[in-house]
Amino acid sequence: RRSGDAEPAKFKPPPKPVIVDRQRQTAERRFLSPEFIPPRGRTNPLKFLIERKDMIQRRKVFNIPEFYVGHILAVTTADPNANGKTSRFVGICIQRGGKGLGATFVLRNVIEDQGVEICYELYNPRIQEITVLKLEKRLDDNLMYLRDALPEYSTFDVNMKPQSYLDSEEVPVNKLQVRMKPKPWSKRWERPKYRIKGIKFELPEEKMKEAQKWNKPWLEFDMMREYDTSKIEEKIWKEVNEELKK
Amino acid sequence: MMPMWTKSGKKHAVTLLKVQDCHVLKYISKEDSDGKSPRLIVGGKNGSPFSRSESEMKIFREAGVPRKQKVTTFNVTDDAIIKPGTPLYAAHFRPGQVVDVTAKTIGKGFQGVMKRWGFKGQPATHGQTKTHRRPGAISTNKASKVYRGKKMPGRMGNIYRTSFGLKVWRINTKHDIIYVNGSVPGHKNCLVKVKDTKLPGYKDCNKNPPFPTYFADGDEELPEDLYDEEIFQFTDPSVTYA
Numbered sequence: 001r002r003s004g005d006a007e008p009a010k011f012k013p014p015p016k017p018v019i020v021d022r023q024r025q026t027a028e029r030r031f032l033s034p035e036f037i038p039p040r041g042r043t044n045p046l047k048f049l050i051e052r053k054d055m056i057q058r059r060k061v062f063n064i065p066e067f068y069v070g071h072i073l074a075v076t077t078a079d080p081n082a083n084g085k086t087s088r089f090v091g092i093c094i095q096r097g098g099k100g101l102g103a104t105f106v107l108r109n110v111i112e113d114q115g116v117e118i119c120y121e122l123y124n125p126r127i128q129e130i131t132v133l134k135l136e137k138r139l140d141d142n143l144m145y146l147r148d149a150l151p152e153y154s155t156f157d158v159n160m161k162p163q164s165y166l167d168s169e170e171v172p173v174n175k176l177q178v179r180m181k182p183k184p185w186s187k188r189w190e191r192p193k194y195r196i197k198g199i200k201f202e203l204p205e206e207k208m209k210e211a212q213k214w215n216k217p218w219l220e221f222d223m224m225r226e227y228d229t230s231k232i233e234e235k236i237w238k239e240v241n242e243e244l245k246k
Numbered sequence: 247m248m249p250m251w252t253k254s255g256k257k258h259a260v261t262l263l264k265v266q267d268c269h270v271l272k273y274i275s276k277e278d279s280d281g282k283s284p285r286l287i288v289g290g291k292n293g294s295p296f297s298r299s300e301s302e303m304k305i306f307r308e309a310g311v312p313r314k315q316k317v318t319t320f321n322v323t324d325d326a327i328i329k330p331g332t333p334l335y336a337a338h339f340r341p342g343q344v345v346d347v348t349a350k351t352i353g354k355g356f357q358g359v360m361k362r363w364g365f366k367g368q369p370a371t372h373g374q375t376k377t378h379r380r381p382g383a384i385s386t387n388k389a390s391k392v393y394r395g396k397k398m399p400g401r402m403g404n405i406y407r408t409s410f411g412l413k414v415w416r417i418n419t420k421h422d423i424i425y426v427n428g429s430v431p432g433h434k435n436c437l438v439k440v441k442d443t444k445l446p447g448y449k450d451c452n453k454n455p456p457f458p459t460y461f462a463d464g465d466e467e468l469p470e471d472l473y474d475e476e477i478f479q480f481t482d483p484s485v486t487y488a
Contacts, residue, residue, distance in 0.1 A: 044434075078487050080487040
């Protein structure tokens with residue numbers, strides 16, 4: 001090295017290899033939270049537009065992670081009557097309901113042999129934090145049958161550590177078949193209207209055949225009940241993503 | 247209808263009312279109206295001009311305004327008279343004001359006495375023959391007549407009703423939307439009349455409104471959203487209790 005050279009040789013870094021993983025880009029997960037999709041009805045679409053604006057505003061300030069029914073979540077809310085003014089609850093998400101700002105999700109856990117279910121509102125300002133502890137999709141969209149299942153299937157450790165996961169991986173589906181307590185149940189889960197795939201029915205054959213009497217096979221071909229949300233979802237997905245990036 | 251939270255964490259249900267193409271149509275002076283105060287006729291929501299008679303169309307033509315679907319009168323004080331033809335906007339109301347909302351209720355058609363008047367009906371079992379939802383007795387022996395106005399089955403709904411004392415939480419000036427506390431009579435997208443409260447308990451709440459109305463081409467520029475002080479705005483961080 002010589003300082004004071006007339007023309008120091010310019011250092012050109014070697015060109016970095018640019019890896020374009022085409023496969024990964026196309027398989028990127030597009031998840032639109034189900035409360036963004038407007039329900040069928042005669043309401044003015046302006047109402048949904050304004051509600052979506054409010055929802056996006058809230059999402060900018062407070063992170064609502066992507067989660068499905070079957071995930072194990074920990075939620076901390078502000079509570080004026082608790083010590084430290086916050087209360088934390090860990091549970092499995094059994095149901096996601098409601099559209100727009102009133103969207104809710106129900107978390108279930110068994111604490112000291114007592115089953116507890118709490119229904120939280122996603123956009124309630126009292127919620128301080130939502131963390132996903134375990135990613136796991138189940139076979140059904142609605143896990144209300146866990147109320148009639150053996151309590152071991154609803155117990156989760158309150159001090160569970162959050163599981164680490166990659167962003168690009170697909171959400172794993174747990175094909176667990178749950179064993180139930182003896183009948184009577186809160187709902188007749190063997191009937192075809194609930195379309196449950198996640199229960200191991202240990203009922204005799206005649207009962208299962210009798211349950212099929214309430215089968216309505218014409219419902220899936222009913223055109224009036226069709227609600228194709230693919231185009232609406234794409235529009236809303238674009239809109240939501242653009243707003244969130246700002 | 248939408249949920250809405252206050253800064254203390256309480257949830258309230260809110261109805262959205264859209265102010266769509268409202269214009270002042272006519273001014274009737276005190277003497278003409280034979281009443282105690284002058285009146286202003288206001289029209290809402292534009293509609294087709296072909297289904298109304300010529301005499302009704304005269305008012306719209308004089309005001310220079312397309313035909314409106316809903317036409318109502320307001321009793322106004324002398325200093326609140328507005329020239330016919332001025333548009334009215336949602337910013338006429340401010341958050342914190344209290345308001346009465348009038349509309350036609352949802353029509354239920356011919357309904358029985360249990361749904362229409364809330365009668366208890368009769369038991370389902372224990373020997374009742376063909377009598378489960380009937381009114382039972384309609385008068386006494388001594389009266390030997392049925393009084394006028396006796397509650398009986400008939401057409402229910404599709405009449406004007408008012409809900410009083412509804413607080414205005416928020417106003418959207420860009421889309422002309424008023425967020426009003428609680429529920430309002432009428433079905434979705436029905437036409438509604440919004441007025442200042444007549445309840446004496448809320449006289450202090452309606453201070454300093456834009457008087458006589460909010461003019462869009464005036465000097466003041468309002469932000470897109472006007473919120474009441476107690477509302478939790480979604481740009482703030484989550485609510486905590488100290």
